Amino acid sequence: MGKATGFIEYDRIQTPVRKPKERVRDWNEYSLPLPEKDLTIQAARCMDCGVPFCSIGMEIKNGVSGCPLHNLIPEWNDAVYRGEWKEALELLLKTNNFPEFTGRICPAPCEGSCTVAISEPAVGIKSIEKAIIDRGFAEGWIKPNPPKTRTGKKVAIIGSGPAGLACADQLNQAGHQVTVFEKSDRIGGLLMYGIPTMKLEKESVERRVELMRAEGIEFVTGMECGKDISADELKKTYDCLVLATGASKPREVSIPGREALGIHLAVPYLTQSIQDLLSGNAEQTLSAKGKNVLIIGGGDTGADCVATALRQGAESIVQLGRRGKPVSERAAGNPWPEYPLVFQMDYAHEEADAVYGHDPREYFVSPVEFLKDEANQLTGLKTIQVSRDESTGRYTEVPGTERIYRAEMVLIAAGFAGATDDIFTNFDVNQTDRHTIDAAKGFYRSSSERVFACGDARNGQSLVVTAIAEGRETAREVDFYLMGETFLP
Template structure:
């Protein structure tokens, strides 16, 4: 695949980012795609490794060596077709996926991995530029009607697959715009919403109907959906956040990340948000070291925070993973995001003990350093920390879907509060309720956009088989 000696001749070229001072002025994306020539050279680095672990490292099983080779040889349209054969929305994953495929690349054993994510980004962006991404409406209709609840990546992937084999699909979204957590959970500087909008237009042309401000179990009864549709697929996000049960949690200025982030997305979209939670001029503390916390950091800096600090309760990861021990699996190592580069003090092994303030508003955060022994967290004596905190953002992950929707359908839950449904064997993706399916975060819990797309695609095949007895959709 690629050029036989390409991995020895060429170094990995990462995508260029605009300077920090420039990108902090707005909420636009700041990582342009590689040029055609640069992408071709990067594609040439793909080794003829025999067993492409990158494909198994990728949750949607992208056929990565094939489109690397096609880009190297200048066959861009064919590369796009191969990319779309496994991934409905590569413009999403090419921007916000952490690229577990690159961690599994054979070349990464003793060198820099092939720049798979940047190549994917370039292929799909060129596809849109050239007008190659067009609607694919079904030639015949099945007469079956399917409701998809939730319009995030799992719901959109499921709906598009089902529409393309002739089913009438209606997507229900509780918010005022389509996109789920893609729309209101990810900042625009990481994913501009125009990418969602043009996919929605493509899907409308393929026959998908979208209904917004339709909160199932609140504005629309679950029974109504079961009565009116031949199948229902639950694809909502894991939106139940993990809370911080410490004294002072009730003070003003302490918010979940998903109270803070969506408001700025709405403002960028042109909405007026009364009493918007803003970091302007404030000392911001973000609790939680993952991607959501990083998004809070980037947004706070753009709003003009006086300072931004991010705490993580787990120990600081190593700078480099132990490749012989870990490869080809996802490594635990220190990851620094573009938002961290924009200005942030980071600290690890810190546990918040209390929040204090005056007149009902938070002013200080009190914490202590911790260490982990025998899998248990212990406080380090004499390590107390006190710092200014005008805005505290809780970004400690999500524990489950909001339970009301599962309860509205009477769906059995697993031990973590997700919809209980298996992904293989008979009745895969089916819940305990007849003709009700579940996929994405609704079934597996908080996860990556690429896992959501995978499960949405697989659930679409499961529904198609359930309704028609067999399916031509890929598994």
């Protein structure tokens, strides 16, 4: 695939980005497109490796290795190398409904499992994927493609995130009449309101939704299923229901002082920021302007909070994490083709470093108590350092390491604890010990008749690419349930 000796002849070219100090002045995407000549070189680095581990999509040690969608990566890399962009697009869309999303926000487990990455920097798979789909839209190759016939079967998808949208897209192509319900005012789930515009401009989401609408899918916003319309009512109208509601139950920080004013959960904070932007509200409703901001949680959501608070004009930002600083190179216990658990500077951390002169992250820190004044207004956070026992994985507080951080705003980005409680009661579905919907992978059927589940609601917090894969697989199972056979991939 590509050029047989390309991985020897050419170095990896990093995706260009806008300068940090420039991009923090606006809310536009920070990444830039690669010139076509550089994309051709990158595609040439894809070697004829025999077994393309980039496509395996396996769970290894509770982490994703390779692409969960099993994308035909060597094939479309080869097409790009030969200049056959339309062929590359056709190959890409065979397995991925929304490359414009994954090409922007996926952490690229495919690159972690790239065979070249055993000894050299991986092939720039993500940048090539983004270039293929962006060119497809620019050239007008992507047009509405409604099914030629309808089956007469009706399916309701509850939740319009990546899993719900992928499931809807597949079922619509199979000829079923699909309605997607979303409790918010816009379609997209976390694609719309959880991921900042700097990573994913919302025009990309709206463009895809309009394309799906033109293909015959109905979208209903402002409708909370189970509350505004009952499960029984939905079952009377639809032949099957698919729960794709996400894992939106936040993991709390239960320490003294939690009731202080100025403490916010990360996703509502990010959501409000995006809603203000889309409504044209220049003065952000929930703003970090002039404040010392602490972010509890070292993951991607925490990084997005860093980038958002920066653009709002925070006086200072510190991101606290319980875990230690990742190593600079793969550890012996983290071999290829596992996803590499190594230190990286996220876009947000690069920006904070450029603005404040240092990386905002601090490691092995555990919160102890929120501090407040007489008016119940947050003034700071007391913390303590922790150490980790590598043999047991347990964390222990280190005596004498208490510290007080000044803060007028704290954002809790400690992850998610599964689906919200109402999902189980409203739809009469069993739950797992992880507080997710009990529906076996590969079958996706819940304990309630004619109710399926997919994405984070079933799987727990995961990647957008995993959610898309689950949506596709669930659509196949729903189609088989309705028709007795299926031709969906």
